[in-house]
Amino acid sequence: MTPFTTLTAIAAPLLRDNIDTDAIIPSREITTTAKTGLADGLFAGWRYTRIGGREPVAGFVLNDPVFRGARILLTGANFGCGSSREHAAWALAEYGFRVIVAVSFNPIFRGNAVRNGLVPIELPASAIAAIAHETEGDPATRLVSVDLPAERLTISGATGYDFRLEPEAKAMLIAGLDAIDLTWRHREAIANFRAADHVRRPWVYRGQSERH
Amino acid sequence: MGRTLFAKIWDQHRIMDLGDGTELVLIDRILLHERTGGVALQSLEVAGRRVNDPSQVFATMDHVVDTRPGRTDATLMPTGSAFIAATRRAARAAGIRLFDLEDPGQGIVHVISPEQAIMLPGLTLVCPDSHTCSQGALGGLAWGIGSTEAEHALATSSLRVRKPATMRITVSGRLPEGSTAKDLALHVLARIGAAGAGGAVIEYTGEAVRALDVEARLTLCNMATEAGAFSALIAPDDTVFAYLAGRAFAPKGELWAAAVRAWRSLASDPDARFDTELSFDAAEVAPMVSWGTSPQHSVPLGHEVPSLAQAPHDTADSHRRALDYMGLHGGAALEGLPIDAAFIGSCTNSRLSDLRRAAAVLAGRHVAAGVRAICVPGSSRVKAEAEAEGIDRVFIAAGFEWRESGCSMCFFAGGESFAAGQRVISSTNRNFESRQGAGVRTHLASPETVAASAILGRIAAPRRLAPPP
Ligand code: SF4
Numbered sequence: 001m002t003p004f005t006t007l008t009a010i011a012a013p014l015l016r017d018n019i020d021t022d023a024i025i026p027s028r029e030i031t032t033t034a035k036t037g038l039a040d041g042l043f044a045g046w047r048y049t050r051i052g053g054r055e056p057v058a059g060f061v062l063n064d065p066v067f068r069g070a071r072i073l074l075t076g077a078n079f080g081c082g083s084s085r086e087h088a089a090w091a092l093a094e095y096g097f098r099v100i101v102a103v104s105f106n107p108i109f110r111g112n113a114v115r116n117g118l119v120p121i122e123l124p125a126s127a128i129a130a131i132a133h134e135t136e137g138d139p140a141t142r143l144v145s146v147d148l149p150a151e152r153l154t155i156s157g158a159t160g161y162d163f164r165l166e167p168e169a170k171a172m173l174i175a176g177l178d179a180i181d182l183t184w185r186h187r188e189a190i191a192n193f194r195a196a197d198h199v200r201r202p203w204v205y206r207g208q209s210e211r212h
Numbered sequence: 213m214g215r216t217l218f219a220k221i222w223d224q225h226r227i228m229d230l231g232d233g234t235e236l237v238l239i240d241r242i243l244l245h246e247r248t249g250g251v252a253l254q255s256l257e258v259a260g261r262r263v264n265d266p267s268q269v270f271a272t273m274d275h276v277v278d279t280r281p282g283r284t285d286a287t288l289m290p291t292g293s294a295f296i297a298a299t300r301r302a303a304r305a306a307g308i309r310l311f312d313l314e315d316p317g318q319g320i321v322h323v324i325s326p327e328q329a330i331m332l333p334g335l336t337l338v339c340p341d342s343h344t345c346s347q348g349a350l351g352g353l354a355w356g357i358g359s360t361e362a363e364h365a366l367a368t369s370s371l372r373v374r375k376p377a378t379m380r381i382t383v384s385g386r387l388p389e390g391s392t393a394k395d396l397a398l399h400v401l402a403r404i405g406a407a408g409a410g411g412a413v414i415e416y417t418g419e420a421v422r423a424l425d426v427e428a429r430l431t432l433c434n435m436a437t438e439a440g441a442f443s444a445l446i447a448p449d450d451t452v453f454a455y456l457a458g459r460a461f462a463p464k465g466e467l468w469a470a471a472v473r474a475w476r477s478l479a480s481d482p483d484a485r486f487d488t489e490l491s492f493d494a495a496e497v498a499p500m501v502s503w504g505t506s507p508q509h510s511v512p513l514g515h516e517v518p519s520l521a522q523a524p525h526d527t528a529d530s531h532r533r534a535l536d537y538m539g540l541h542g543g544a545a546l547e548g549l550p551i552d553a554a555f556i557g558s559c560t561n562s563r564l565s566d567l568r569r570a571a572a573v574l575a576g577r578h579v580a581a582g583v584r585a586i587c588v589p590g591s592s593r594v595k596a597e598a599e600a601e602g603i604d605r606v607f608i609a610a611g612f613e614w615r616e617s618g619c620s621m622c623f624f625a626g627g628e629s630f631a632a633g634q635r636v637i638s639s640t641n642r643n644f645e646s647r648q649g650a651g652v653r654t655h656l657a658s659p660e661t662v663a664a665s666a667i668l669g670r671i672a673a674p675r676r677l678a679p680p681p
Contacts, residue, residue, distance in 0.1 A: 028626035051632075
């Protein structure tokens, strides 16, 4: 996972509530068992004129040349609701997004984002509308900066907003850590816990011995 | 102070505190399906990691498999068979119990797990699928995760989780005749909204919930993810124990007796405190139907499409977008709206009791001309049991297609779908834009409402049907 500390980039506004993972990456765009090759399918239903086609819809934000290279997405409440497909996080990351600023996130999507180096920032709707407003017209020069260690987002070095990310997610994003490696340091504690649990709740265990 | 049911299960599974509010939690069961599970297994392999305890893991083929009679590995989705092949190979390599196409245990993951007692009270169960919350109906903690989290659970039998908040939803009284668990789920969603649970674990309780059978409880918990919940659960009781007894993976003999003794303590203490408390009166729950593109867009069947002022969870923009997509306007009547298709299936409403109730509506009647009607049993076992009762013949005589088990047209994976602009009445859980195919307009409802609407060719409650000839 690519570590994240700070980023200054173009912010693209997609200010809708309840953007679901089917909208972020439609099922029909997921054609292989790989985690890659998804960027073209990002928001396909809104971005292209035809199902399966690649002809851009003129009014869609990501098709607007001024937002080319956007790495920050501004959005509404309950972003990433619906299907748990991690492809939504993979597609956003592969497209180039590193930060999603939303009023709130679906809990599964939020976990997927953190596991893939995408920073989920929650701010009030009024703040997000203000950021979109301030960057409007000239997003390429009114850049948005995100300082993860300081938990602060600023617009062209001027207006700033503090945000909060829980320490575990923050630490993993900053260090680009792999959660399995971190947890596996405790493998002995896990094995001991399971052994004791086997005595407490024998009906849970299906009789195969541990492999490690 | 007393503990909630959720806290009791959580405490039993807490391996250690990782600091800063994150805890390492023991995972008892991991379920996989060919759509997202194959990816997780494959990626684990590539990283050179092993499944810690394959006996905890179960996999099924449900999401992309064909559901037309006489199916093979070939799917209508162009690359679907690659998902099937990859999952089959990876599951075998890892030594995981796989319910493959021909297995009598095959079916939708959230249908087969309760049906075979893979899920039990007090367990932690995860699956890379958002409707995993359904399984909390048996009194355990079951939640949906992403593929990377699934890899973590497979490799370590644990997950790093921040303890979610709790929400108790108490439903007093009794559901009126004709109102079902699906209607209750939509009623709650319409009130609290698609983000209303805010990542909390919902405990459903109250007289109306306790009166539900296990299959109805599964329907109710199924839709918790549509409110943005971490999961939902219901305290296990004799109804659950009687349901589980003797099922394939249920404990047997002495172990069963010990398990039931332990499960009886799985209830919130009377003085337990919840972060949020909500209450509903079951008597107010009418048969529901959705009008828009989020499950929160649901109203009682006789009501009109709400105007913006009557849609509390919508911004002007989202309300307009939903109406545009659905081809409706505020104030339009929902009942009587002509439909092109009717679908009975999905992990929400495709169990035996659902099919029985729909069949009772269909018996002696026929689907309206021009309506395509499809029934997809939730599991191969549900299908076999329904056929043993003659339910398949009722569906077929009424003009329904009778399918093999799977997710089918609950979501459009790139294969079979309804046509753009078609209006579909559906017993599923999501009415998102293009969920059932590009441009398809989905109206969510109970199986009996779907059946009645199919007969009349327009959205209608069963009570609107004339007596069969
Ligand atoms: S039936 Fe539909 S909602 Fe349920 S698991 Fe399958 S695709 Fe998901």
